[in-house]
Each structure stands twice: as C-alpha cells, then as structure tokens.
Amino acid sequence: MAATYRTHMSIIGDILTTTRDEIPDEAGASVTYLIRKANISYGRISKILETLVQQGLLEQTSSYRACKYKISSRGREFLQAYRGFREFAETFGLRI
Amino acid sequence: MEFVLEIILNLVGFGVGLLIGIFAHIGFKNTGSPTLFRLTVAFLSISIGFGVVGLGYMGDSFFIHSGKIESGIQTLGIGIQTVGYFFIAFSHGIKSFFPKSRYLKSIVVPLFIIPGNSIEHIIRSISFILLVYGTIETIMSYMENRKTSTIFVASGLGLLALGEFLGWYSIVFPKSVLYVISISTKIVGLGALFVPISKVPLRGMKFGGNI
Numbered sequence: 001m002a003a004t005y006r007t008h009m010s011i012i013g014d015i016l017t018t019t020r021d022e023i024p025d026e027a028g029a030s031v032t033y034l035i036r037k038a039n040i041s042y043g044r045i046s047k048i049l050e051t052l053v054q055q056g057l058l059e060q061t062s063s064y065r066a067c068k069y070k071i072s073s074r075g076r077e078f079l080q081a082y083r084g085f086r087e088f089a090e091t092f093g094l095r096i
Numbered sequence: 097m098e099f100v101l102e103i104i105l106n107l108v109g110f111g112v113g114l115l116i117g118i119f120a121h122i123g124f125k126n127t128g129s130p131t132l133f134r135l136t137v138a139f140l141s142i143s144i145g146f147g148v149v150g151l152g153y154m155g156d157s158f159f160i161h162s163g164k165i166e167s168g169i170q171t172l173g174i175g176i177q178t179v180g181y182f183f184i185a186f187s188h189g190i191k192s193f194f195p196k197s198r199y200l201k202s203i204v205v206p207l208f209i210i211p212g213n214s215i216e217h218i219i220r221s222i223s224f225i226l227l228v229y230g231t232i233e234t235i236m237s238y239m240e241n242r243k244t245s246t247i248f249v250a251s252g253l254g255l256l257a258l259g260e261f262l263g264w265y266s267i268v269f270p271k272s273v274l275y276v277i278s279i280s281t282k283i284v285g286l287g288a289l290f291v292p293i294s295k296v297p298l299r300g301m302k303f304g305g306n307i
Contacts, residue, residue, distance in 0.1 A: 007129070007131075009127055009128075009129050078126075081126060082126075082127065084123075084296055085123035085126070085127060085129070085132065087245075087296055088119060088120070088123060088132075088293070088296045089123075089129070089131055089132065089135070090237075090241060090243060090245075090246065091243070091245045091246055091248075091249050091292045091293065091296070092135065092184070092187070092234065092237075092246075092249055093188070093233055093234040093236070093237025093238065093241075093246055093249070093250075094131045094135070094187050094188070094237075095131065096123070096127060096129035096131050096132055
C-alpha cells in the first residue's frame with residue numbers, strides 16, 4: 001500500500017478527533033497516547049499541542065503524573081468546520 | 097441569441113465563482129490551508145473574469161448597441177479566468193509552468209507580436225490545457241476516493257474545457273452554431289461545478305483564529 005502524505009491540517013484533525021472520540025479516561029489523553037494515535041514525533045506533537053491549547057481548541061488538564069488533553073467546545077466547533085472544509089477540498093480532489 | 101447566452105453564461109460564471117471563492121476564503125481564514133488559499137484565488141479570478149466579460153456585454157447591450165463586445169474587454173476577462181484555471185491546475189501540483197526557457201519564449205513572445213484578436217485565442221487554448229489537466233487530476237482523485245461529488249467537479253471542469261475548445265475552434269467556422277454550443281456547454285459545466293458545492297454545509301462555518 002502506498003504511503004499517504006498527511007498535511008499539517010490533517011494531523012491537527014486527527015489529534016482533535018482522538019481527543020474527542022478516543023480519550024482513555026475522563027481526565028483526557030496523555031501525550032504518549034496522542035503520539036501513538038496520531039503517529040507523529042514528540043517534538044512535533046508538542047508544538048502542535050501548545051498551539052491548540054493557546055487557540056482554545058484543547059484543554060490541558062493536570063493529572064497525577066503528566067499533562068492530559070481534552071477537546072474544548074471551541075475545538076468541537078472547529079472540528080465540525082474542518083470536516084466541512086475537508087469535504088469541500090476533497091470535492092476538487094485536493095487535501096487541506 | 098448568442099448575446100443573451102453570453103450574458104447568462106457570464107452571470108452564472110460570476111455567481112458560481114464568487115460563491116465557491118467566498119467559501120474557500122472562509123476555509124482559508126479559519127485553517128490557513130494553502131490549498132484553500134489557491135482555491136480562493138482560483139475561483140475569485142474566475143468570478144472576476146466572468147464579471148468583466150459580463151459587464152462588457154451588458155455595457156454594449158444597454159449603452160453602446162454595437163452588437164459585439166469590445167475585444168480588449170473580452171480578452172481581459174478571459175485572461176483573468178485563465179489565471180483562475182491555472183491556480184486550479186496548480187493546486188494539483190504542476191511542478192513548473194514554464195519548464196525551460198525556450199518554452200517560455202514560445203508562450204510569452206507570441207503575445208507581443210500577434211494581433212489582439214489572436215491573443216484571445218491563445219489565452220483560450222491555455223485555458224483549455226489547464227482545464228484538461230485539472231479534469232484528469234480530478235478523475236484520478238475520483239479513482240482513489242470514489243466520491244460522487246468529485247466526479248461532478250471533474251465533469252464540470254471537463255465541460256468547461258470542451259466549451260473553451262469549441263469557442264477556440266469556432267475561429268475556423270465563424271458565425272456557426274459552434275459558438276452557441278460552446279457557451280451552452282460552459283453553462284452546463286459551471287452548473288456541474290456548483291452541484292457538489294451546494295451540498296457542503298455552508299452554515300456554522302464561521303470560526304476565528306488561524307492555526
């Protein structure tokens with residue numbers, strides 16, 4: 001199977017989808033869990049998570065040992081809009 | 097008949113291009129996606145191009161009454177549309193528009209040495225090539241994702257390409273039915289482009305902040 005290049009936006013989409021649909025517990029998803037699910041390096045995901053928290057799309061919650069992340073209501077709205085725009089671009093055979 | 101069809105075509109083109117361009121712009125503002133930026137430039141150019149030609153036709157129809165559009169206005173409008181078609185093709189990954197300098201010369205130099213009427217036909221032929229490229233790439237995407245909406249866009253671009261080709265070919269048979277068929281084909285093509293876009297939910301897309 002050919003490898004598919006993921007754009008920056010699609011990685012963000014994957015992270016937000018994971019924090020919305022697949023969080024392992026109420027506190028949210030750990031960085032390690034997100035790295036595994038989103039399949040990207042620690043260095044890259046750290047920067048993206050920082051941006052997403054700054055933009056208010058993710059909520060950072062402190063846990064017993066490490067920071068955990070949950071999607072915010074703003075993040076849910078963004079994810080819905082992102083899917084609309086992704087659908088729009090895919091209609092033209094493109095990826096955002 | 098041709099005049100009325102031309103006005104309809106250009107109004108439809110202006111409206112469809114503007115709607116798709118605005119939607120792409122909202123997407124770009126929210127996501128910062130370069131793809132959506134290119135689609136914004138593409139469809140706003142297409143819209144402005146149709147608008148310029150449409151204004152030319154309406155201006156003649158209402159004020160000048162000469163029965164034909166000023167060739168400079170027609171060429172300007174078609175040129176702006178071609179920029180839009182270029183950006184659609186470019187979004188699919190054209191590596192280089194002018195790969196070697198001799199190709200550059202063969203495309204750019206004739207623009208300066210041939211009469212105005214021929215410039216319009218050169219621009220039409222460039223539009224045709226770009227639209228065919230966009231159509232083929234969109235069909236390739238359809239082969240991967242099998243989305244019905246993608247085949248609508250491919251058909252739309254293909255019909256626009258056919259319309260451009262017939263419009264360009266009508267130089268061989270001026271005043272024939274070819275030109276009317278060309279305009280009608282382009283109107284149907286624009287309609288096909290709009291069908292899948294109309295199904296994308298346009299509401300609730302406002303979102304601040306560029307990530």
